[in-house]
Amino acid sequence: xxxxxxxxxxxxVFAIAVTILCAQILFGLVNTLRKINHQKxxxxxxxxxxxxxxxxxxxxxxxxxxTTGSDPTKIILRKFSDKKKNDPTYETYVIDxxxxxxxRMRTDEGGHMPLLxxxxxxxxSTSKDSFTILITEKDGRQSEMxxxxxxxxxxxxxxxxxxxxxx
Numbered sequence: 001x002x003x004x005x006x007x008x009x010x011x012x013v014f015a016i017a018v019t020i021l022c023a024q025i026l027f028g029l030v031n032t033l034r035k036i037n038h039q040k041x042x043x044x045x046x047x048x049x050x051x052x053x054x055x056x057x058x059x060x061x062x063x064x065x066x067t068t069g070s071d072p073t074k075i076i077l078r079k080f081s082d083k084k085k086n087d088p089t090y091e092t093y094v095i096d097x098x099x100x101x102x103x104r105m106r107t108d109e110g111g112h113m114p115l116l117x118x119x120x121x122x123x124x125s126t127s128k129d130s131f132t133i134l135i136t137e138k139d140g141r142q143s144e145m146x147x148x149x150x151x152x153x154x155x156x157x158x159x160x161x162x163x164x165x166x167x
Contacts, residue, residue, distance in 0.1 A: 038139075045116055045117070046116065046135070046143045046145070049103065049115035049116045049145070050145050052105075052113070052115055053095070053105065053115065053145070053147060054147065056093075056105070057147060057148075057149060060079050061079070061080055062079070062080035062150050062153065063077055063078070063079045063080070063149050063150055064077070064078050064080075064129075064149055064150050064151065064152045064153070065077060065078075065126045065127070065128070065129070065130070065131050065149050066078055066092075066126075067126050067127070067128060070124060070126045070131070071124070072123050072124055072125070073096060073097065073122065073123075073124065074094055074095065074096035074097075074124060075094070075095040075096070075124050075126065075131050075133065076092060076093070076094055077092070077093040077094075077095070077149070078090040078091070078092060078093075079091045079092075079093060080153065091107065092107065092108050093105055093106070093107055094106050094107075094108075095115070095124075095133065096122075097119055097121065097122050098112070101117070101118060101119050101120070101138065102114045102115075102116070102117050102119065103115045103116040103117075103119045103122060103133075103135065116135065118137055118138045118139070119135055119136070119137055119138070120136045120137060120138045121136045122134065122135055122136070128151060128152060129148065129149055129150065129151045130146065130147060130148050130149060131146075131147055131149065132144060132145065132146045132147075133145045
C-alpha cells in the first residue's frame, strides 16, 4: 500500500489561523493609514480655505469688517466698489455656515464659494480691522483662522453739503 501524503487537520487549522491573523494585521494597518491620510487632508483643506479668503482680502482692494452686522455665526465684509467716484458704494460678502455643513463665502446677489466641508459649527469674532473664525469639524478637530482687514473708511464730508444741512 502506498501512503498518501497530505496535511493533517491540525496543520490546516494552524495555516488558516495564521492567514486570519495576517489579514487582521493588514486591515488594521490600512485603517490606520486611512485615518492618517484623512487628518493630513483636513489640514490641507483648512490651509486651502485660509488661502482663498486671504487672497480675496489682499486682491480686492479695500475690504473692511462690518462689526455691527457680524455676529458669532457669520462675518460680514464690505468691499469698496469705485463705480461712482462721487458716491462710493460697497459690495457685501458674508462668510457663514450653510445648511449642508459647508463654510462658505456668499454675496447678497446670489452665488457662493465653498471654503470648507464637514463643518459642525463655527464661532466668529470681529474687531474694527480683523476677524477670527473658530471652526469645529464633524470629527471633533478645531481650527482657528485669523484675518487682517482694512480699517473702516472715514466718510469725507463735503463742506457744501455741511452748509446746506445747517441752513
